[in-house]
Amino acid sequence: MIRLENISKQNSHRLLFIEASAALNKGEKIGLVGPNGAGKTTLFRMITGQDAPDEGQVSVEKGVTVGYFDQDVGEMEGQSAVAAVMEGAGPVSEVAAELHQLEAAMVDPDRMDEMDAIIERYGEVQARYEELDGYALDGRAREVLDGLSFTQEMMDGDVGALSGGWKMRVALARILLMRPDVMLLDEPSNHLDLESLIWLEAFLKGYDGALLMTSHDREFMNRIVTKIIEIDGGSLNSYAGDYGFYEQQRALNEKHQLAQFERQQAMLAKEIKFIERFKARASHASQVQSRVKKLEKIDRVEPPKRRQTVAFEFRPAPRSGEDVVSLKNVHKKYGSRSIYEGFDFMIRRRERWCLMGVNGAGKSTLLKLVAGATEPDVGTVNVGASVKMGYFAQHAMDLLDGERTVFQSLEDSFPQAGQGPLRALAGCFGFSGDDVEKRCRVLSGGEKARLVMAIMLFDPPNLLVLDEPTNHLDLDTKEMLIKALSDFEGTMLFVSHDRHFLAELSNRVLELTPEGVHQYGGGYTEYVARTGHEAPGLRS
Known part of the structure; x- marks a missing residue:
């Protein structure tokens, strides 16, 4: 194709x-x-x-037909999310637009003399619309938006009022409805x-x-x-x-290529040594010439291209007490909506809690309560003795000074650290060479996330509170982060939609549902096995 x-x-x-x-x-x-x-x-x-x-x-x-979804969704406003999605549904949306024009023309008193032609054309267009299953289009558009977690209010509200992330979902829904x-x-x-x-x-x-x-x-x-x-x-x-097979195959190919390269290098070194040793002796002139010609004709094996991913290692964090965070009788409301009522929760040292729950269940609210970014209406949140917290929030990336460079941002955070350790830190998080001189305002979402994480992890906390830390991170950086956090000896409380991240790092699950809060010993993999679903509200 x-x-x-x-x-x-x-x-x-x-x-x-x-x-x-x-x-x-x-x-x-x-x-x-x-x-x-x-x-x-x-x-x-x-x-x-x-x-x-x-x-x-x-x-x-x-x-x-080709449908293309990219990250640059452009401006959307002045119509509902459903209308914006239907507009992108390929030929049927063009037929729908003509149908609306003809309906308007049929009630226009200034066009009475054209009415026979308009009615005839309306019949043709309506037949084409039915043929393309146009009358089911609204229902199908709502089905796709529902799958992407839109409420009915959001579907019918002005798409211009939505955040960038939700507009991205509208753009994605357009391609899915189009089924190119x-x-x-x-x-x-x-x-x-x-x-x-x-x-x-x-x-x-x-x-x-x-x-x-x-x-x-x-x-x-x-x-x-x-x-x-x-x-x-x-x-x-x-x-x-799949991707897992590709990773194995690529590693195998690199291993074979490296072995081939090393064998050839050993052979070349041997030949060059012979040439160097005997080039001045007349008795070996023909052998030397023969070997020189042989070397000129050899197809050189290239060494495998090494992808530069530098491992980040935590410096040992100070040990916290056994009781890291305690929430007692916590009540929290936003307007008339109650998020928590009489909520009790305890986090102990070296536990790694992942939070599960549908949009609005209170995942980010719980992280904010623990991090002290919001206060409970009633009840207490106590952070234990010797706890040093690192909090990664989505808005943290907006707090970077756009005019400062990557390196200046690290220096501002750690003025005593010295150039060497800070350059090494930058390299671990994918900022090598001239990248450290980039101003923060030109960084991509992924680069900003990496910089915020580097600042958070350099002077190591013993409690990490992470809200979607893998958003924007590429596969290699994500793997580096998972490996680093696997070796982390502190305590974690985090939200992530990345199932690989959840499975690798959690050893406890807190599930927030409308029916109540459920705690599970064992990590995300055990949670899926025990509940039969990968996320609350879904049944397999």
Whole structure:
């Protein structure tokens, strides 16, 4: 359906693709992977014709419809969320627009002399609308928005009043309702809560078109894709399997390539040693010449390209007391809505609590109560002896000074630390070379999250309170963070929609439901096994 043949592409001074080829065939579900800046979004833009390759060609089969969801949703206002979604539903939305125009024309007294032609055209358009199942469109649009966690009020309210994350869901819903022959989804799992993510997963599994997507959520990708295309050093490499298989295969390929490279290097060293030893002896002249020619003809094996991911290691944090946080008889309301009534909860040393609950259940509120960012209306929140807290909140990224550079931000936080340790810290969190001189205002969401996390973890806390710490993080940084937090010896309370993160790091689950609060010993994996669902309100 879509072919990329020998494409080359350069962005300013950066070579993204060098004679790269790949194909997307009917019904295939492919994950597109590669480090940040490798060219994933550029590839999508070339397929949709928004960008052109410098060389080679991108061909889309005639008559194939392509739907493209990206992070840049643009302005949306002046219509309801349902209307905005229906507007993007492909040919049926154009027919609906003409139907509305004709309905307006039929009651326009100034157009009475055209009425026969208008009525005739209305009959034709109405028949086409029925053929395209247009009358079911409103219901289908609401079904998709419901799956993405919209309330009825949000569906019918002005889309312009929604936050950026909810507008992103409207843009995603448009593509899902359209059901094109090919879907290109650039990070569809960003900004989604766990319930919406699981719904989207089921939707995409049941979608019979072709899919090419990027995602920083490995569990989400593993459950949907059956093939991986990797952008690596300008080429496109295909792997038949999910993301887990790709990781294993890539590691195996690198191991083989390294062994081949090392064998060849040993052979070359031996030959060069012989040449150096005997080049001055006339008796060995022919042998020396023969070996020199042999070396000139050898195809050199390249060493594997090493992806630079630096491991972050916690410095030992001071030990806290056994009782880390205690909430007693906590009541909390927002307006007329009661979030907690007489809530008791205790966190002990080295427990790692993950919070589960639908939107509005009170997950972020509990984190704020523990962090002291909000006060209970009634009751007490006590933080134990020797507790040193690190709190990662979504708004923390907005508090960075846009005019300060990455390095200056680290220096401001740790004036006594010295250049060496701070540069090492920056490198661990993906800021190497000139990246440390970037001003905070030009950083992407992922870069801001990494910087905030670096500041929080450098002078180690013994209690981490984390609200969606993996939002915006790429797969490599996420893995680095999971590994670092696995070795963390303190206590954790966190919210995340990333199931891999939840499964790897939790050893307790607190489930917030309308029926009450439930505590589970054992982590997220045990929670799923015991409850039969991956998130509250869902049943498998």
